[in-house]
Amino acid sequence: xxxxxxxxxxxxxxxxxxxxxxxxxxxxxxxxxxxxxxxxxxxxxxxxxxxxxxxxxxxxxxxxxxxxxxxxxxxxxxxxxxxxxxxxxxxxxxxxxxxxxxxxxxxxxxxxxxxxxxxxxxxxxxxxxxxxxxxxxxxxxxxxxxxxxxxxxxxxxxxxxxxxxxxxxxxxxxxxxxxxxxxxxxxxxxxxxxxxxxxxxxxxxxxxxxxxxxxxxxxxxxxxxxxxxxxxxxxxxxxxxxxxxxxxxxxxxxxxxxxxxxxxxxxxxxxxxxxxxxxxxxxxxxxxxxxxxxxxxxxxxxxxxxxxxxxx
Amino acid sequence: xxxxxxxxxxxxxxxxxxxxxxxxxxxxxxxxxxxxxxxxxxxxxxxxxxxxxxxxxxxxxxxxxxxxxxxxxxxxxxxxxxxxxxxxxxxxxxxxxxxxxxxxxxxxxxxxxxxxxxxxxxxxxxxxxxxxxxxxxxxxxxxxxxxxxxxxxxxxxx
Numbered sequence: 001x002x003x004x005x006x007x008x009x010x011x012x013x014x015x016x017x018x019x020x021x022x023x024x025x026x027x028x029x030x031x032x033x034x035x036x037x038x039x040x041x042x043x044x045x046x047x048x049x050x051x052x053x054x055x056x057x058x059x060x061x062x063x064x065x066x067x068x069x070x071x072x073x074x075x076x077x078x079x080x081x082x083x084x085x086x087x088x089x090x091x092x093x094x095x096x097x098x099x100x101x102x103x104x105x106x107x108x109x110x111x112x113x114x115x116x117x118x119x120x121x122x123x124x125x126x127x128x129x130x131x132x133x134x135x136x137x138x139x140x141x142x143x144x145x146x147x148x149x150x151x152x153x154x155x156x157x158x159x160x161x162x163x164x165x166x167x168x169x170x171x172x173x174x175x176x177x178x179x180x181x182x183x184x185x186x187x188x189x190x191x192x193x194x195x196x197x198x199x200x201x202x203x204x205x206x207x208x209x210x211x212x213x214x215x216x217x218x219x220x221x222x223x224x225x226x227x228x229x230x231x232x233x234x235x236x237x238x239x240x241x242x243x244x245x246x247x248x249x250x251x252x253x254x255x256x257x258x259x260x261x262x263x264x265x266x267x268x269x270x271x272x273x274x275x276x277x278x279x280x281x282x283x284x285x286x287x288x289x290x291x292x293x294x295x296x297x298x299x300x301x302x303x304x305x306x307x308x309x310x311x312x
Numbered sequence: 313x314x315x316x317x318x319x320x321x322x323x324x325x326x327x328x329x330x331x332x333x334x335x336x337x338x339x340x341x342x343x344x345x346x347x348x349x350x351x352x353x354x355x356x357x358x359x360x361x362x363x364x365x366x367x368x369x370x371x372x373x374x375x376x377x378x379x380x381x382x383x384x385x386x387x388x389x390x391x392x393x394x395x396x397x398x399x400x401x402x403x404x405x406x407x408x409x410x411x412x413x414x415x416x417x418x419x420x421x422x423x424x425x426x427x428x429x430x431x432x433x434x435x436x437x438x439x440x441x442x443x444x445x446x447x448x449x450x451x452x453x454x455x456x457x458x459x460x461x462x463x464x465x466x467x468x469x470x
Contacts, residue, residue: 088432111426111452115434130424132453196456 004305007117007124011135011175019142019178025298026143026291028312034293038069040301040309047100048074049092050127051107056267056289057127057137061104064296073100093119102303105129123303131165136299137266138171140292142179145223147291148262148284152176156220158184160247161227161272163193168266169227170197177204184221186211188246190239191229214247219256224249224282226265226272250274254282264288325351325373327395328382333358336368338466339385339392342417343377351375364391379406384417386410387446387462414438414448418457418465425453 003018014022029037046065050058058076065072073096075083084092089107093116096103105116106128113126113133128134145152157176163169163185173193176183177200185193185208192210201208211217218224226249234240249263249272265273265285277283301307331339336355340346345353354371361367382394386408396404416435420427427436427450437451446459 086431089426089429090433107426108424109426109429110422110424111450111454114452115426115432130453196454199456 002305003299003302005123006303007113007126008135008299008303009113009117009124009126009129010133011138011171014135014175014178016178019139019175022139022295022298022302023143023146025302025307025310026294028310029294029297030147030291031312032310034067034297037067037297037310040306041065041068041070041304044068044070044101044304045099046070046072046300047096047103048072048076048127049080049096049103049105049107050074050076051080051105051112052128053077054106054128057106057134060289060292060296061125061127061300064293064300067293068297068300070300074104089116090119097122102300125299125303128167131167131170133171133174134167134266135171135175136296137168137292138175139299140288140295141168141172141225141264141266142175143295144264144284144288144291145262148287149222149260153180155222156182156184157223157225158186158214158217158221159225159227160186160214160249162191162229163187163227164191165230166227169193169225172225173197173201173206177201177206181206183208184211184217185209186214186217186247188212188243190243214249214253215256218253218261219258221261222258224257224261224263226263226269228265228268228270228272245271248272248274249277251276251280254280257282321400322352322354322371322373322397323400324398325371325375326377326382327397328370328372328377328385328389329367329393329395330361330364330391331368331370331385331389332364332391333366333368335389336370338388338463339368339370342384342388342466343381345372349375380411383408383411384414387414387417388466390443390446410440410443410446412440413451414440418448418462420450420453420455421457421461421465422450422453422455425450425455427452 048061062072097120102123104125104127105113110130110132113129117124126135159169229244231240261282262284263282336357352373356369358366376396385392392408394406395402415437427434438448441447441449448457
Protein backbone atom coordinates (compact mmCIF):
# COMPACT_ATOMS: atom_id res chain seq x y z
CA UNK A 1 0.00 0.00 0.00
CA UNK A 2 1.21 3.48 -0.70
CA UNK A 3 -0.14 6.94 -0.01
CA UNK A 4 2.55 8.54 -2.18
CA UNK A 5 1.15 11.44 -4.16
CA UNK A 6 -2.38 10.65 -2.99
CA UNK A 7 -5.01 12.77 -1.26
CA UNK A 8 -6.53 11.92 2.12
CA UNK A 9 -10.15 13.06 1.91
CA UNK A 10 -12.31 10.40 3.52
CA UNK A 11 -11.79 7.38 5.76
CA UNK A 12 -14.14 5.61 3.34
CA UNK A 13 -11.25 5.53 0.84
CA UNK A 14 -8.95 3.51 3.13
CA UNK A 15 -8.77 -0.27 3.51
CA UNK A 16 -7.88 -2.34 6.56
CA UNK A 17 -4.37 -2.80 5.08
CA UNK A 18 -4.05 0.98 4.72
CA UNK A 19 -4.93 1.49 8.39
CA UNK A 20 -2.48 -1.16 9.50
CA UNK A 21 0.33 0.32 7.43
CA UNK A 22 -0.36 3.86 8.68
CA UNK A 23 -0.28 2.54 12.27
CA UNK A 24 2.99 0.72 11.60
CA UNK A 25 4.66 3.97 10.50
CA UNK A 26 3.00 5.85 13.39
CA UNK A 27 4.39 3.29 15.84
CA UNK A 28 7.91 3.90 14.50
CA UNK A 29 7.48 7.65 15.05
CA UNK A 30 6.11 7.06 18.54
CA UNK A 31 9.10 4.81 19.26
CA UNK A 32 11.35 7.79 18.52
CA UNK A 33 9.11 10.12 20.49
CA UNK A 34 8.87 12.22 17.29
CA UNK A 35 12.53 13.22 17.74
CA UNK A 36 15.40 13.23 15.26
CA UNK A 37 13.19 13.15 12.19
CA UNK A 38 13.91 16.52 10.61
CA UNK A 39 15.62 14.73 7.71
CA UNK A 40 12.26 13.37 6.46
CA UNK A 41 10.79 16.50 4.78
CA UNK A 42 13.55 19.15 4.88
CA UNK A 43 12.75 20.33 1.35
CA UNK A 44 8.98 20.42 1.63
CA UNK A 45 6.53 23.30 2.15
CA UNK A 46 3.04 22.46 3.37
CA UNK A 47 0.17 24.94 3.03
CA UNK A 48 -2.21 24.95 6.00
CA UNK A 49 -5.44 26.50 4.68
CA UNK A 50 -7.86 26.88 7.58
CA UNK A 51 -11.03 28.59 6.37
CA UNK A 52 -12.58 27.88 9.78
CA UNK A 53 -11.11 28.76 13.15
CA UNK A 54 -9.00 25.91 14.51
CA UNK A 55 -6.42 25.68 17.23
CA UNK A 56 -5.79 22.04 17.99
CA UNK A 57 -5.75 20.56 14.50
CA UNK A 58 -3.75 23.44 13.07
CA UNK A 59 -1.16 23.27 15.87
CA UNK A 60 -0.96 19.52 15.45
CA UNK A 61 -0.30 19.71 11.70
CA UNK A 62 2.07 22.62 12.11
CA UNK A 63 4.08 20.73 14.73
CA UNK A 64 4.04 17.54 12.64
CA UNK A 65 5.51 19.39 9.63
CA UNK A 66 8.21 21.05 11.74
CA UNK A 67 9.17 17.81 13.51
CA UNK A 68 9.73 16.33 10.04
CA UNK A 69 11.94 19.27 9.07
CA UNK A 70 9.45 20.93 6.72
CA UNK A 71 8.06 24.45 6.55
CA UNK A 72 4.48 25.70 6.61
CA UNK A 73 2.64 28.58 4.96
CA UNK A 74 -1.05 29.43 5.26
CA UNK A 75 -3.79 31.21 7.13
CA UNK A 76 -6.54 30.59 9.64
CA UNK A 77 -10.11 31.68 10.38
CA UNK A 78 -10.84 35.40 10.11
CA UNK A 79 -7.54 35.96 8.38
CA UNK A 80 -8.78 33.74 5.56
CA UNK A 81 -11.69 36.05 4.79
CA UNK A 82 -9.46 39.06 4.33
CA UNK A 83 -6.82 37.22 2.37
CA UNK A 84 -9.32 35.73 -0.04
CA UNK A 85 -11.10 39.03 -0.83
CA UNK A 86 -14.04 37.11 -2.21
CA UNK A 87 -11.86 34.79 -4.26
CA UNK A 88 -13.39 31.38 -4.89
CA UNK A 89 -11.91 28.21 -3.43
CA UNK A 90 -10.74 26.88 -6.80
CA UNK A 91 -8.63 30.00 -7.45
CA UNK A 92 -7.17 29.93 -3.93
CA UNK A 93 -6.10 26.31 -4.44
CA UNK A 94 -4.58 27.08 -7.84
CA UNK A 95 -2.59 29.97 -6.36
CA UNK A 96 -1.39 28.07 -3.31
CA UNK A 97 -0.25 25.04 -5.29
CA UNK A 98 2.26 27.30 -7.05
CA UNK A 99 4.02 27.69 -3.69
CA UNK A 100 3.47 24.52 -1.70
CA UNK A 101 4.10 20.78 -2.10
CA UNK A 102 0.91 19.68 -0.32
CA UNK A 103 -2.23 21.30 1.05
CA UNK A 104 -3.94 20.69 4.40
CA UNK A 105 -7.43 22.18 4.25
CA UNK A 106 -10.22 22.87 6.73
CA UNK A 107 -13.39 24.41 5.31
CA UNK A 108 -16.93 24.93 6.66
CA UNK A 109 -18.69 23.38 3.65
CA UNK A 110 -19.36 19.69 3.07
CA UNK A 111 -17.42 18.26 0.14
CA UNK A 112 -14.91 21.13 0.15
CA UNK A 113 -11.84 18.92 0.60
CA UNK A 114 -12.88 16.60 -2.20
CA UNK A 115 -13.41 19.57 -4.49
CA UNK A 116 -10.04 21.07 -3.51
CA UNK A 117 -8.38 17.74 -4.32
CA UNK A 118 -10.11 17.70 -7.70
CA UNK A 119 -8.76 21.17 -8.50
CA UNK A 120 -5.24 20.69 -7.09
CA UNK A 121 -2.34 18.92 -8.76
CA UNK A 122 -0.60 18.38 -5.41
CA UNK A 123 -1.77 16.11 -2.55
CA UNK A 124 -4.61 17.43 -0.38
CA UNK A 125 -5.25 16.35 3.21
CA UNK A 126 -8.71 16.96 4.66
CA UNK A 127 -8.43 18.56 8.11
CA UNK A 128 -12.21 18.88 8.53
CA UNK A 129 -14.84 19.48 5.84
CA UNK A 130 -18.14 20.91 7.09
CA UNK A 131 -20.10 18.45 9.22
CA UNK A 132 -18.97 15.70 6.93
CA UNK A 133 -15.51 14.29 7.64
CA UNK A 134 -12.30 14.69 9.60
CA UNK A 135 -10.20 11.69 8.55
CA UNK A 136 -6.93 12.44 10.38
CA UNK A 137 -8.90 12.74 13.64
CA UNK A 138 -10.43 9.31 13.00
CA UNK A 139 -6.97 7.86 12.33
CA UNK A 140 -5.63 9.23 15.59
CA UNK A 141 -8.72 7.98 17.41
CA UNK A 142 -8.17 4.47 16.08
CA UNK A 143 -4.48 4.62 16.92
CA UNK A 144 -5.37 5.69 20.46
CA UNK A 145 -7.72 2.72 20.82
CA UNK A 146 -5.09 0.37 19.41
CA UNK A 147 -2.39 1.64 21.77
CA UNK A 148 -4.55 1.83 24.87
CA UNK A 149 -6.51 -1.40 24.39
CA UNK A 150 -3.96 -3.41 22.37
CA UNK A 151 -6.60 -4.13 19.71
CA UNK A 152 -9.49 -2.52 17.86
CA UNK A 153 -11.26 -5.76 16.98
CA UNK A 154 -13.78 -7.30 19.37
CA UNK A 155 -14.32 -4.10 21.34
CA UNK A 156 -17.61 -2.46 22.23
CA UNK A 157 -17.28 1.22 21.39
CA UNK A 158 -19.82 3.80 22.57
CA UNK A 159 -20.11 7.16 20.81
CA UNK A 160 -22.01 9.78 22.76
CA UNK A 161 -23.21 13.27 21.93
CA UNK A 162 -23.71 15.07 18.66
CA UNK A 163 -23.80 12.17 16.23
CA UNK A 164 -25.68 14.15 13.60
CA UNK A 165 -23.25 17.01 12.98
CA UNK A 166 -19.94 15.70 14.34
CA UNK A 167 -17.52 15.15 11.49
CA UNK A 168 -15.14 13.29 13.78
CA UNK A 169 -17.91 10.78 14.56
CA UNK A 170 -18.71 10.32 10.88
CA UNK A 171 -15.10 9.66 9.86
CA UNK A 172 -14.57 7.37 12.86
CA UNK A 173 -17.66 5.32 12.00
CA UNK A 174 -16.57 4.91 8.37
CA UNK A 175 -13.15 3.80 9.61
CA UNK A 176 -14.62 1.34 12.13
CA UNK A 177 -16.39 -0.54 9.31
CA UNK A 178 -12.97 -2.10 8.63
CA UNK A 179 -12.83 -3.67 12.09
CA UNK A 180 -14.82 -6.27 13.97
CA UNK A 181 -16.47 -4.01 16.55
CA UNK A 182 -19.84 -3.42 18.19
CA UNK A 183 -20.89 0.22 18.14
CA UNK A 184 -23.32 1.85 20.57
CA UNK A 185 -24.69 5.20 19.42
CA UNK A 186 -25.85 7.27 22.40
CA UNK A 187 -27.51 10.65 21.84
CA UNK A 188 -30.60 12.76 22.46
CA UNK A 189 -33.21 12.12 19.72
CA UNK A 190 -32.47 15.50 18.09
CA UNK A 191 -28.83 14.56 17.50
CA UNK A 192 -29.14 10.99 16.30
CA UNK A 193 -26.90 9.73 13.52
CA UNK A 194 -28.17 10.52 10.00
CA UNK A 195 -29.87 7.81 7.96
CA UNK A 196 -27.28 7.77 5.18
CA UNK A 197 -24.45 6.84 7.56
CA UNK A 198 -26.66 4.28 9.28
CA UNK A 199 -27.34 2.81 5.84
CA UNK A 200 -23.59 2.66 5.23
CA UNK A 201 -23.05 0.80 8.53
CA UNK A 202 -25.78 -1.68 7.59
CA UNK A 203 -24.23 -2.22 4.16
CA UNK A 204 -20.86 -2.93 5.73
CA UNK A 205 -22.36 -5.31 8.28
CA UNK A 206 -21.39 -3.30 11.37
CA UNK A 207 -23.24 -4.31 14.56
CA UNK A 208 -24.72 -1.18 16.08
CA UNK A 209 -27.46 -0.19 18.52
CA UNK A 210 -28.93 3.18 19.44
CA UNK A 211 -29.51 4.44 22.97
CA UNK A 212 -30.95 7.61 24.48
CA UNK A 213 -29.11 7.23 27.80
CA UNK A 214 -25.56 6.27 28.61
CA UNK A 215 -26.68 4.60 31.86
CA UNK A 216 -28.38 1.89 29.78
CA UNK A 217 -25.16 0.65 28.23
CA UNK A 218 -22.09 2.01 30.05
CA UNK A 219 -21.32 -1.26 31.82
CA UNK A 220 -20.78 -2.99 28.46
CA UNK A 221 -18.38 -0.44 26.95
CA UNK A 222 -14.62 -0.82 26.37
CA UNK A 223 -14.32 2.64 24.82
CA UNK A 224 -16.47 5.73 25.40
CA UNK A 225 -16.00 8.42 22.75
CA UNK A 226 -17.47 11.72 23.93
CA UNK A 227 -18.21 14.64 21.61
CA UNK A 228 -19.11 18.26 22.22
CA UNK A 229 -22.56 19.47 21.27
CA UNK A 230 -21.66 22.17 18.77
CA UNK A 231 -23.63 25.34 19.32
CA UNK A 232 -22.57 26.67 15.90
CA UNK A 233 -24.38 23.86 14.05
CA UNK A 234 -27.82 24.81 15.43
CA UNK A 235 -30.09 27.11 13.44
CA UNK A 236 -32.46 27.68 16.41
CA UNK A 237 -30.84 28.52 19.80
CA UNK A 238 -33.77 26.96 21.71
CA UNK A 239 -32.94 23.59 20.15
CA UNK A 240 -29.38 23.92 21.39
CA UNK A 241 -30.59 24.77 24.91
CA UNK A 242 -32.80 21.68 24.88
CA UNK A 243 -29.88 19.31 24.39
CA UNK A 244 -26.83 21.13 25.68
CA UNK A 245 -26.76 19.52 29.11
CA UNK A 246 -28.20 16.19 28.10
CA UNK A 247 -25.17 14.20 29.24
CA UNK A 248 -22.18 14.65 31.51
CA UNK A 249 -19.42 12.19 32.23
CA UNK A 250 -18.38 12.27 35.89
CA UNK A 251 -17.32 9.82 38.59
CA UNK A 252 -20.95 8.91 39.25
CA UNK A 253 -21.59 8.14 35.56
CA UNK A 254 -18.47 6.00 35.50
CA UNK A 255 -19.30 4.05 38.68
CA UNK A 256 -20.88 1.24 36.62
CA UNK A 257 -18.18 1.25 33.94
CA UNK A 258 -15.61 -1.48 33.35
CA UNK A 259 -12.39 -0.79 35.23
CA UNK A 260 -10.42 -0.62 31.99
CA UNK A 261 -12.90 1.56 30.06
CA UNK A 262 -11.13 4.35 28.20
CA UNK A 263 -12.80 7.76 27.78
CA UNK A 264 -11.87 9.67 24.64
CA UNK A 265 -12.74 13.14 23.34
CA UNK A 266 -11.58 14.95 20.17
CA UNK A 267 -11.42 18.22 22.21
CA UNK A 268 -12.27 20.98 22.88
CA UNK A 269 -14.61 19.94 25.66
CA UNK A 270 -16.95 22.48 27.21
CA UNK A 271 -18.43 20.52 30.09
CA UNK A 272 -19.25 17.08 28.77
CA UNK A 273 -16.48 15.49 30.85
CA UNK A 274 -16.05 16.62 34.44
CA UNK A 275 -12.47 17.55 35.46
CA UNK A 276 -12.55 14.94 38.21
CA UNK A 277 -12.30 12.28 35.47
CA UNK A 278 -8.97 13.72 34.23
CA UNK A 279 -6.88 12.02 36.89
CA UNK A 280 -8.41 8.58 36.53
CA UNK A 281 -7.02 5.79 34.38
CA UNK A 282 -10.13 6.11 32.19
CA UNK A 283 -9.06 9.47 30.75
CA UNK A 284 -6.99 9.22 27.58
CA UNK A 285 -8.03 12.46 25.83
CA UNK A 286 -4.73 14.24 26.34
CA UNK A 287 -2.77 11.18 25.26
CA UNK A 288 -4.99 11.26 22.14
CA UNK A 289 -3.49 14.67 21.30
CA UNK A 290 0.04 13.26 21.45
CA UNK A 291 -0.93 10.26 19.33
CA UNK A 292 -2.45 12.73 16.87
CA UNK A 293 0.95 14.31 16.32
CA UNK A 294 2.49 10.91 15.51
CA UNK A 295 -0.34 9.97 13.16
CA UNK A 296 -0.14 13.25 11.24
CA UNK A 297 3.64 12.92 10.96
CA UNK A 298 3.11 9.43 9.53
CA UNK A 299 0.57 10.65 6.97
CA UNK A 300 2.70 13.60 5.88
CA UNK A 301 5.77 11.43 5.42
CA UNK A 302 3.73 8.87 3.50
CA UNK A 303 2.14 11.24 0.97
CA UNK A 304 5.69 12.19 -0.05
CA UNK A 305 6.79 8.54 -0.08
CA UNK A 306 9.36 9.29 2.61
CA UNK A 307 8.28 6.80 5.28
CA UNK A 308 11.38 4.71 4.62
CA UNK A 309 13.40 7.56 6.13
CA UNK A 310 11.74 6.79 9.47
CA UNK A 311 13.59 3.88 10.96
CA UNK A 312 12.29 2.14 14.06
CA UNK B 313 -63.92 3.83 -34.56
CA UNK B 314 -60.69 4.27 -32.64
CA UNK B 315 -59.16 7.68 -33.07
CA UNK B 316 -55.84 7.54 -34.92
CA UNK B 317 -52.73 9.38 -33.76
CA UNK B 318 -52.43 12.41 -35.99
CA UNK B 319 -48.65 12.61 -36.24
CA UNK B 320 -46.82 11.88 -39.46
CA UNK B 321 -44.00 9.40 -39.57
CA UNK B 322 -40.62 11.08 -39.83
CA UNK B 323 -38.08 10.34 -42.54
CA UNK B 324 -34.89 10.83 -40.50
CA UNK B 325 -34.31 11.58 -36.85
CA UNK B 326 -35.13 10.30 -33.39
CA UNK B 327 -38.42 9.20 -31.84
CA UNK B 328 -38.61 9.05 -28.05
CA UNK B 329 -41.55 6.83 -27.18
CA UNK B 330 -43.13 5.57 -23.92
CA UNK B 331 -42.41 8.73 -21.95
CA UNK B 332 -44.62 8.78 -18.80
CA UNK B 333 -47.65 10.98 -19.55
CA UNK B 334 -47.06 14.64 -18.80
CA UNK B 335 -43.26 14.50 -18.75
CA UNK B 336 -42.45 15.33 -22.38
CA UNK B 337 -41.62 18.94 -21.57
CA UNK B 338 -39.17 17.89 -18.86
CA UNK B 339 -37.56 15.51 -21.34
CA UNK B 340 -37.10 18.36 -23.81
CA UNK B 341 -35.58 20.50 -21.06
CA UNK B 342 -33.11 17.75 -20.11
CA UNK B 343 -32.13 17.31 -23.77
CA UNK B 344 -31.59 21.05 -24.07
CA UNK B 345 -34.19 21.33 -26.85
CA UNK B 346 -35.81 24.74 -26.67
CA UNK B 347 -37.78 24.76 -29.94
CA UNK B 348 -35.57 27.51 -31.33
CA UNK B 349 -33.67 24.92 -33.35
CA UNK B 350 -34.38 24.85 -37.07
CA UNK B 351 -35.54 21.22 -37.25
CA UNK B 352 -39.14 20.06 -36.80
CA UNK B 353 -39.96 18.76 -33.33
CA UNK B 354 -43.32 17.13 -32.64
CA UNK B 355 -44.54 16.64 -29.09
CA UNK B 356 -47.57 14.49 -28.35
CA UNK B 357 -48.85 14.33 -24.79
CA UNK B 358 -51.34 12.03 -23.09
CA UNK B 359 -51.52 9.71 -26.08
CA UNK B 360 -53.33 6.37 -25.53
CA UNK B 361 -50.95 3.53 -24.74
CA UNK B 362 -51.73 -0.19 -24.38
CA UNK B 363 -48.88 -0.63 -21.93
CA UNK B 364 -49.18 2.51 -19.81
CA UNK B 365 -52.72 3.80 -20.38
CA UNK B 366 -51.30 7.16 -21.42
CA UNK B 367 -47.89 8.24 -22.63
CA UNK B 368 -46.00 11.10 -24.26
CA UNK B 369 -44.02 10.92 -27.53
CA UNK B 370 -41.37 13.26 -28.96
CA UNK B 371 -40.22 13.19 -32.57
CA UNK B 372 -37.09 15.09 -33.49
CA UNK B 373 -36.48 15.35 -37.20
CA UNK B 374 -33.05 15.32 -38.83
CA UNK B 375 -31.17 14.76 -35.62
CA UNK B 376 -29.93 11.45 -34.26
CA UNK B 377 -29.51 11.70 -30.53
CA UNK B 378 -26.62 9.76 -29.02
CA UNK B 379 -27.26 7.35 -26.14
CA UNK B 380 -25.10 9.57 -23.94
CA UNK B 381 -27.54 12.43 -24.61
CA UNK B 382 -30.72 10.43 -24.13
CA UNK B 383 -29.70 8.32 -21.14
CA UNK B 384 -30.08 11.40 -18.93
CA UNK B 385 -33.85 11.28 -19.51
CA UNK B 386 -33.97 7.91 -17.71
CA UNK B 387 -33.91 9.97 -14.50
CA UNK B 388 -37.56 10.90 -15.05
CA UNK B 389 -38.61 8.59 -17.88
CA UNK B 390 -37.05 5.17 -17.20
CA UNK B 391 -39.61 3.46 -19.45
CA UNK B 392 -38.71 5.57 -22.52
CA UNK B 393 -37.54 3.91 -25.73
CA UNK B 394 -35.38 5.53 -28.37
CA UNK B 395 -35.93 4.85 -32.06
CA UNK B 396 -33.40 6.10 -34.56
CA UNK B 397 -35.07 6.57 -37.94
CA UNK B 398 -33.41 6.64 -41.35
CA UNK B 399 -35.48 6.86 -44.52
CA UNK B 400 -38.71 6.01 -42.58
CA UNK B 401 -37.15 2.84 -41.16
CA UNK B 402 -36.28 2.18 -37.54
CA UNK B 403 -32.62 1.31 -37.76
CA UNK B 404 -32.01 1.19 -34.03
CA UNK B 405 -34.30 0.73 -31.02
CA UNK B 406 -33.02 0.98 -27.49
CA UNK B 407 -34.19 1.46 -23.93
CA UNK B 408 -32.77 4.30 -21.90
CA UNK B 409 -30.51 3.56 -18.93
CA UNK B 410 -29.62 5.93 -16.10
CA UNK B 411 -25.96 6.91 -16.58
CA UNK B 412 -23.49 5.94 -13.84
CA UNK B 413 -22.50 9.61 -13.51
CA UNK B 414 -24.72 12.65 -14.07
CA UNK B 415 -23.11 16.02 -14.75
CA UNK B 416 -24.60 19.47 -14.38
CA UNK B 417 -28.28 18.50 -14.44
CA UNK B 418 -29.56 18.84 -10.88
CA UNK B 419 -28.51 20.67 -7.72
CA UNK B 420 -27.54 19.03 -4.44
CA UNK B 421 -30.31 19.43 -1.80
CA UNK B 422 -27.70 19.93 0.94
CA UNK B 423 -27.40 23.73 1.38
CA UNK B 424 -24.00 23.22 3.06
CA UNK B 425 -22.57 21.36 0.04
CA UNK B 426 -19.64 23.03 -1.74
CA UNK B 427 -21.45 22.49 -5.07
CA UNK B 428 -24.05 25.07 -3.96
CA UNK B 429 -21.44 27.75 -3.18
CA UNK B 430 -21.91 30.91 -5.19
CA UNK B 431 -19.14 32.09 -7.47
CA UNK B 432 -17.47 28.67 -7.44
CA UNK B 433 -16.72 27.17 -10.89
CA UNK B 434 -17.97 23.76 -9.83
CA UNK B 435 -19.98 21.24 -11.88
CA UNK B 436 -22.61 19.39 -9.83
CA UNK B 437 -21.84 15.68 -10.22
CA UNK B 438 -23.96 12.76 -8.98
CA UNK B 439 -23.30 9.03 -9.02
CA UNK B 440 -25.97 6.38 -9.46
CA UNK B 441 -26.46 4.37 -6.25
CA UNK B 442 -29.58 2.46 -7.22
CA UNK B 443 -31.75 2.42 -10.33
CA UNK B 444 -34.94 1.22 -8.64
CA UNK B 445 -35.86 3.10 -6.54
CA UNK B 446 -33.78 5.78 -8.22
CA UNK B 447 -31.12 6.99 -5.77
CA UNK B 448 -28.19 9.27 -6.56
CA UNK B 449 -25.24 10.30 -4.39
CA UNK B 450 -23.60 13.73 -4.51
CA UNK B 451 -20.00 13.43 -5.66
CA UNK B 452 -18.84 16.08 -3.19
CA UNK B 453 -20.78 15.84 0.07
CA UNK B 454 -22.09 12.27 -0.24
CA UNK B 455 -25.71 13.35 0.27
CA UNK B 456 -28.18 10.70 -0.87
CA UNK B 457 -30.70 12.08 -3.36
CA UNK B 458 -34.09 10.37 -3.62
CA UNK B 459 -36.06 10.26 -6.88
CA UNK B 460 -38.70 12.81 -5.77
CA UNK B 461 -35.96 15.43 -5.34
CA UNK B 462 -34.63 14.60 -8.83
CA UNK B 463 -38.08 15.11 -10.36
CA UNK B 464 -38.69 18.28 -8.32
CA UNK B 465 -35.31 19.63 -9.31
CA UNK B 466 -35.83 18.90 -13.01
CA UNK B 467 -39.37 20.28 -13.19
CA UNK B 468 -38.42 23.58 -11.56
CA UNK B 469 -39.15 26.43 -13.95
CA UNK B 470 -41.57 24.45 -16.11
